[in-house]
Amino acid sequence: MPGDQLSEVLDLVEVRGLLTGGLTARGRWVSRAPLQDLLKFFAVVRGSARLTTDGVDGSIELGPGDVAIVNSRSWLEIAGGTGDGPLRVIAPEEAGHHSGLAGADRDADDVVIGVRVDLNQAGRTLLLQALPPVAHVRASAAAASSLRTSLDRLFDEATGARLGSAFAVRQHGQLLLLEVLRAYVDQAELPPGWLRALTDERLRPAITLMHTEPEKSWGLQELARAAAMSRTSFADRFRAVAGMPPVTYLNRWRMLLAQRALRDDDVRVGSLASRLGYASESAFSTAFKREVGVSPLRYRYRVRAEQENVTAVV
Numbered sequence: 001m002p003g004d005q006l007s008e009v010l011d012l013v014e015v016r017g018l019l020t021g022g023l024t025a026r027g028r029w030v031s032r033a034p035l036q037d038l039l040k041f042f043a044v045v046r047g048s049a050r051l052t053t054d055g056v057d058g059s060i061e062l063g064p065g066d067v068a069i070v071n072s073r074s075w076l077e078i079a080g081g082t083g084d085g086p087l088r089v090i091a092p093e094e095a096g097h098h099s100g101l102a103g104a105d106r107d108a109d110d111v112v113i114g115v116r117v118d119l120n121q122a123g124r125t126l127l128l129q130a131l132p133p134v135a136h137v138r139a140s141a142a143a144a145s146s147l148r149t150s151l152d153r154l155f156d157e158a159t160g161a162r163l164g165s166a167f168a169v170r171q172h173g174q175l176l177l178l179e180v181l182r183a184y185v186d187q188a189e190l191p192p193g194w195l196r197a198l199t200d201e202r203l204r205p206a207i208t209l210m211h212t213e214p215e216k217s218w219g220l221q222e223l224a225r226a227a228a229m230s231r232t233s234f235a236d237r238f239r240a241v242a243g244m245p246p247v248t249y250l251n252r253w254r255m256l257l258a259q260r261a262l263r264d265d266d267v268r269v270g271s272l273a274s275r276l277g278y279a280s281e282s283a284f285s286t287a288f289k290r291e292v293g294v295s296p297l298r299y300r301y302r303v304r305a306e307q308e309n310v311t312a313v314v
Contacts, residue, residue, distance in 0.1 A: 006198050012122065012256045012257070012260050013119055014120045015118070015127065016117070016119075017115050017118075017177030017178075018116045018118060019113060019115050019169050019173045020115065022101040022112055022114060022158070023090050023111075024109045024110070024111050025080065025081060027083050028082065028085060029081045030077065030078070030087060030088070031077070031078050031092055032075070032076070032077045033075070033092040035070065035073050035074055037116045038071070038124060039131075040116050042067065042068050042113070042115075043066070043180075044111070046110065046111040047110030048061070049062045049080040049110060050062070050079050050080065051078050052078075053076045053077070053133070053134060055073060056073075059079075060136055063139065065151060066136065066137065066138055067136075068135070068137075069131055069180065069184065070133075071132065073133060101159050113151075113154070113158070122255075122256055126195075130191065130195035131184075135188065137187060138187060141183065141186065147180060154172040157169050191243075192243030194252075196241050197249070203237065205226040205228075206224070206238070210223070215277035216277060217277060218250060220234070220246060223238075234246075254277070255288060257276060258272060258296065259303075262300040262303070263304070269281055269284070273285075284296070
């Protein structure tokens with residue numbers, strides 16, 4: 001799997017995994033809440049749980065170490081436990097509070113954590129389209145061993161009250177998100193899209209060319225030759241795997257690079273257009289507005305204003 005390219009894309013879309021809370025319970029329990037976040041995942045550290053949400057028939061059974069990635073759902077119910085005792089209703093925690101995990105007994109309690117996945121606008125377009133309404137990542141799969149380790153480390157930091165734990169929780173949240181995506185890719189039949197394209201061995205040489213030299217006007221013949229395929233076979237496979245023709249993929253990759261440059265650098269729009277292979281600033285601006293919805297300069301002003309507002313709040 002071309003992990004370097006996956007890391008590059010995740011960096012471009014500013015993906016972050018942030019622990020929002022969790023619960024520990026013994027006996028019969030249930031927690032219900034509306035979902036405010038577009039993308040979130042729930043992991044069972046210990047015990048088991050049943051997850052139900054809108055748009056999905058029935059409940060999803062989650063065992064120890066299992067993760068459910070919930071994509072663009074409006075409400076969620078998680079329940080667990082057995083016995084004849086009264087049903088305990090657990091209110092969801094406010095984002096960033098981990099008190100529900102305090103005092104957890106791993107040998108007896110059901111323990112569940114929730115992690116919000118933050119994305120920029122480009123990330124929402126890419127990742128939300130690449131995932132189903134609910135993706136079940138099973139800890140029993142051989143490829144999920146690192147996922148279980150990351151989950152345990154995040155839980156230990158969230159409950160250990162150690163020096164620097166808040167910083168460690170943020171870092172482990174990031175690593176856990178990466179392991180969740182890796183495990184999902186290894187276990188699932190991915191729908192057509194960028195995530196599936198990045199994991200396709202036959203297309204990797206052609207995608208590497210487009211990623212490393214996006215300024216070139218890559219033709220179908222050159223890309224097919226790099227993949228050791230005929231033009232027709234390559235074009236058919238690329239569309240089936242990526243969900244779009246190679247030229248569309250290249251243009252969208254250029255727009256991701258452009259958005260990062262406009263967010264983080266002071267490069268002039270004309271220079272950026274040349275760097276990305278456009279014949280003129282106007283051609284680049286037209287392509288950018290068609291893909292992103294606003295002009296490059298308006299995009300730059302908007303995202304920097306948002307960054308300043310976040311800094312002011314912090």
